[in-house]
Amino acid sequence: MSMPRRAGGRAGHAPSLTGLAAERASGALLCDAGTVYLRDGQVVHAESPVAPGIEVLLTTGGRLTADNWREAVGRTGPDGGVGRFLVDSGRLSDAELEICHLGALFDAAYFALGHGSGPRGFQRGAAHWLGPVCAVGAVAVERETRRRGKLLDSLWPYPRVDTEPVVLRRPDGRAPAVTPRQRAVLALADGVRTPARIARELGRPAFHTLIDIRRLAAAGHVATPRPAGPERPGRPDPPARSGASAPPAADRGPAAAVFTDPDIDLLRRLRDALEATL
């Protein structure tokens, strides 16, 4: 798919993840929709306002209590090592910490490095309070970010469902059944909560929730927002974040672009919409 605007960065001097990895840099790569932490050129963590942090993932599901978490943060000080403390104090196994950490890392990296978010600056020497857990090659992180974008587009190529409030919709009789995980998402879909907020309340990675939302939208269980302007499939909007700059309107394609790739689901839903107005 198209992803032309990452490698070179913007304005000529913006740092790139691959460039920083090549010089084995350590620090925080500040992006529009998140931060990617490097240590000796390897990605050691990522954060995004869209993606629930590791503390949300571990405490919402009940794996750790808020007290456990406060204790770990209080005992380790500002220079990190919270992850190590949780394992050494017997709260988590190494594998649990690694599984949760890697899940949170790739989740946040998808938003920080994905379409619509670019690097803005690099804070050399900055380290994350979690401390070292796992390190992943920058190339692997970028490849996974691209794979995730393609996966979402293959499910339902309407990226606005990722950022808009989730609105329930009455599906037609042939819509695929809702899975237990999707049911939990639907239970929070009140027309106000966005997918990011639903993910946070469920204690799930945001990307996993986007997969469910796109599937639910494709099946007609939740509404696909009408494009405010014309929407171009395969070109997601930037994740919602205060301060993130919206793409210029001139960047959008012509109105007909919405219908360049009709499929059975879309046609069926169009039929339903027409019948509903009769």
Place this chain on the structure above:
Amino acid sequence: MPGIDECLLEAMTVNGARGAAVIEWTSGLALGMVGEVRDEDPEATAAETAELARMAAEQRAFAALGAGGAKGGSDSGAGSGPDADDTDGEPAVEDIIVTTRTCYHLLRFVDTAFDSGVFCYLWLDRREANLALARMRLRDMCGRLALI
């Protein structure tokens, strides 16, 4: 307490093991992989394997029976089923076994108390492996991954 890599290296000590991985079935991401690779794109293979796990985990055909699960009125989709509570967490499916003429593929869901959606994958040479034994080894390893 073992980490992902230790678990994978242990999996490779199972008789006939050719490869092992820890994969998120929810996203298709491989968190760790060891052993032989079957093709140039092991990550795509992991994602395909995750798709099989997802189908098994989410299809109602394999949902746990009992506890009032097998009622007549199937839920009509968007309505939030009142009996969603105990199917809401980890999948009811424990493991998935695929046999081919030359290989066994074992997938075992890992029970974590946070929303991980992770399974262990073990790929075995059929000539050397003992399927029943390998399944028990994998079950024990997955049990040791999480502290619960």
